[in-house]
């Protein structure tokens with residue numbers, strides 16, 4: 870398998886409800902993620918993170934992304950570059966709490 874490039878995919882079309890508060894989210898980002906397992910080996914995978922206005926307001930990187938949503942309303946060709954850059958900064962600030970696993974919460 871070839872090494873993944875640092876690529877973030879943004880989904881704005883009907884992103885899933887927030888896993889923390891079940892509220893509506895603005896976007897879902899999928900991005901490559903690397904961490905070390907218990908034996909100190911590098912493990913890579915893909916994480917998903919949703920931008921939740923209720924939970925993430927107040928975090929600088931999330932605030933910038935939220936502000937762009939308020940101004941532009943949606944992603945288009947004109948703002949995709951700055952949007953992706955802000956999203957990249959945002960996902961880097963998301964704490965790694967679950968090691969990439971998913972917990973089902975219903």
Ligand SMILES: [Zn+2]
Pocket residue numbers: 887888889890891892921922923924
């Ligand atoms: Zn939430």
